[in-house]
Amino acid sequence: xxxxxxxxxxxxxxxxxxxxxxxxxxxxxxxxxxxxxxxxxxxxxxxxxxxxxxxxxxxxxxxxxxxxxxxxxxxxxxxxxxxxxxxxxxxxxxxxxxxxxxxxxxxxxxxxxxxxxxxxxxxxxxxxxxxxxxxxxxxxxxxxxxxxxxxxxxxxxxxxxxxxxxxxxxxxxxxxxxxxxxxxxxxxxxxxxxxxxxxxxxxxxxxxxxxxxxxxxxxxxxxxxxxxxxxxxxxxxxxxxxxxxxxxxxxxxxxxxxxxxxxxxxxxxxxxxxxxxxxxxxxxxxxxxxxxxxxxxxxxxxxx
Numbered sequence: 001x002x003x004x005x006x007x008x009x010x011x012x013x014x015x016x017x018x019x020x021x022x023x024x025x026x027x028x029x030x031x032x033x034x035x036x037x038x039x040x041x042x043x044x045x046x047x048x049x050x051x052x053x054x055x056x057x058x059x060x061x062x063x064x065x066x067x068x069x070x071x072x073x074x075x076x077x078x079x080x081x082x083x084x085x086x087x088x089x090x091x092x093x094x095x096x097x098x099x100x101x102x103x104x105x106x107x108x109x110x111x112x113x114x115x116x117x118x119x120x121x122x123x124x125x126x127x128x129x130x131x132x133x134x135x136x137x138x139x140x141x142x143x144x145x146x147x148x149x150x151x152x153x154x155x156x157x158x159x160x161x162x163x164x165x166x167x168x169x170x171x172x173x174x175x176x177x178x179x180x181x182x183x184x185x186x187x188x189x190x191x192x193x194x195x196x197x198x199x200x201x202x203x204x205x206x207x208x209x210x211x212x213x214x215x216x217x218x219x220x221x222x223x224x225x226x227x228x229x230x231x232x233x234x235x236x237x238x239x240x241x242x243x244x245x246x247x248x249x250x251x252x253x254x255x256x257x258x259x260x261x262x263x264x265x266x267x268x269x270x271x272x273x274x275x276x277x278x279x280x281x282x283x284x285x286x287x288x289x290x291x292x293x294x295x296x297x298x299x300x301x302x303x304x
Contacts, residue, residue, distance in 0.1 A: 009048030016158040017202035047090040057165040058121035066123035073131045087145040094152045096129040106265040136219050152225030156202030157292040162302030176245050186248040191257030193233030200226040201285035223266045226279040242290040
């Protein structure tokens with residue numbers, strides 16, 4: 001493609017990963033985005049902008065998550081259509097998938113609309129799920145080349161490290177680091193550490209999205225996450241090793257552990273030519289993320 005890429009949400013974790021691997025792309029803020037669309041030349045848009053947060057934030061602000069994300073998505077996709085964008089790739093989330101008992105594991109793309117998402121974040125999940133619906137509708141009526149991709153749990157530099165609103169990996173990194181620098185003898189973690197999760201490094205997602213812009217033009221969404229599973233206990237141990245923390249990990253078994261596992265299938269992506277070895281192994285990605293966190297702490301999102 002000869003069109004220049006424009007990235008929405010350039011200040012977020014995946015957006016800053018894009019800046020490291022694709023500095024020549026354009027990264028407008030929300031106001032600049034609409035000026036960008038008035039450019040008469042067609043553009044490729046990778047749509048990352050979203051209001052995001054962990055389970056607590058999604059539960060307490062469920063209406064706000066629905067409203068803000070729906071508004072962002074509808075405005076960007078509709079304006080991209082009006083201004084004749086060449087192609088738009090929108091990032092979804094595995095939380096869009098139905099909860100049990102409506103699906104079978106591993107999660108495959110055709111199961112997306114078989115039932116409701118988990119009740120804890122249905123506002124965000126439905127707003128994201130509607131990006132798939134809107135992309136298909138605009139493709140059918142207007143011939144827009146709108147595609148969608150579904151990652152799993154993401155992590156990396158410039159993540160949100162707020163203990164109340166972040167996802168599991170950044171929260172654990174911050175807990176362990178602050179226990180180390182404050183010489184605390186223990187770190188408390190929810191549950192028993194047994195749930196299994198898949199994690200994908202943010203730079204891998206950026207590379208995969210660029211790969212899809214060249215190689216995928218279908219109406220159906222495509223799963224793009226690394227499907228290697230790790231227990232939360234294993235992840236905590238890796239983080240402790242990277243941050244050289246030797247205190248005790250106390251598992252609060254009176255708190256919920258969460259769903260035991262929710263594996264996804266990335267076979268469609270592999271069939272396109274992406275290789276399993278192209279993913280960054282978790283220990284390598286965690287090392288980069290922890291090093292970045294130590295250098296930048298406390299001037300990181302969610303702390304300052």
